[in-house]
Amino acid sequence: MHVSTFSIVARDPRTGELGVAVASKFFAVGAVVPWVAADIGAVAVQSFVNGRFGKQALSLLRQGQSAQDCLKDLIETDAEPDGRQLGIVDARGQAAAFTGPGSLPWAGHRTGEGYAAQGNYLVGQETVDAMAAAFEANRHMDLPRRLLLALTAGQDAGGDKRGRQGAALVVHRTDGGYGGSDVVVDLRVDDHPEPVAELERLLASQHLYFGHSAPAERLAIDGAIDAELRKSLIRLGQLSPNADSAAFLASLRNVSLITNLDERVHIDKREIDPPALAYLTALEKL
Known part of the structure; x- marks a missing residue:
């Protein structure tokens, strides 16, 4: 199955939070692309998807591999690596990404301090560049909001060339969620004409219901x-x-x-x- 999409994986150095934001003209994209584990890493699995990569990546990171070594292992042991696209960030904030030559154009990625932004079958490179620029420009914000701003910038720059349908935002931190869970944010928009805007509405509700004032x-x-x-x-x-x-x-x-x-x-x-x-x-x- 081909998941044309754009996403960003990242770690917040202040809180240790790890997360993924993704949007696509793909139904329930949040059920396929994002994989996150507190204090372990965050992974985006897309393009011609290997459905085992998310679980395998978190397992390798849990064993102490860096994002780069994890990515290398996954690609080298895959039977059809040319169509894969991956973004990985580990618990130390090291980021790595891969775009196989068989990914539908435009396809590519950018990595920076604590993040990897990637996409395939996009209107153009400007989508990934916009995500990276927005993420880097908002270091003062908490990770969920920062990821959403990056995703919004990518959508505004063109996004998936086929259109819009699904989006998701997942952020974990050990004991950082409701009742002491690791789930800080886990929001999905499975089928909506404006999924990123709807994700923004849901994040505002998340803040209202689960946030706390000092x-x-x-x-x-x-x-x-x-x-x-x-x-x-x-x-x-x-x-x-x-x-x-x-x-x-x-x-x-x-x-x-x-x-x-x-x-x-x-x-x-x-x-x-x-x-x-x-x-x-x-x-x-x-």
């Missing part, structure tokens, strides 16, 4: 904020106008559970994260 950024639930939240709860039919403080807090706790914002509403400290306040005060119905 204690210094939290807002005290009193005064005007107390009044605004009471108005919202009354509008939603979750609080009576003459409710006392205990009933108000109980209702707020219940609504935060219904909306999956319970980790952003700190009832015990009578505080709320700014994104949760903005969401709840704009909510029209449950």
Whole structure:
């Protein structure tokens, strides 16, 4: 199967996060291209895909191989390497990429500090160049956002010459995800006319539901904020106008559970994260 696509694999040197972002005119591309393991590496497998490469690459990286040695092993032991395309980054931030001569043009890759950007059957080289430039220009950002900006730049520069359909963003860090999992972000758009834009919308939701505000950024639930939240709860039919403080807090706790914002509403400290306040005060119905 041929997966015409463009992708970027990368490691954040500040957090150790590893991730892949990919987009393509290919249904459910996120089920095929990205492979990530916390503290091990990130891999993109594309073009004429060898479906075993992702698992094999992570196994070789887990054994201590560098990205370059891992790539060399995979290509040298493959029966049909000419059609393969791979991007690999290891846990030390070393990156390697390969574009076989049998990949449909335009096909190619670029590697830089902590990342590899690659694509095949593209409008042109400008897609890969745009991904690399955007990634390098946004070092101050967290890895999920930085990868998405690179992907957006690649799409804006032309992307897959056949059009648009699927996209995915996967980022792992040991104990960095919800409840102590390694999954920081795992978002897929399987079939959409604007998959990269939809991925951006999903990442914003990811931030709302799974993000955390620093204690210094939290807002005290009193005064005007107390009044605004009471108005919202009354509008939603979750609080009576003459409710006392205990009933108000109980209702707020219940609504935060219904909306999956319970980790952003700190009832015990009578505080709320700014994104949760903005969401709840704009909510029209449950």
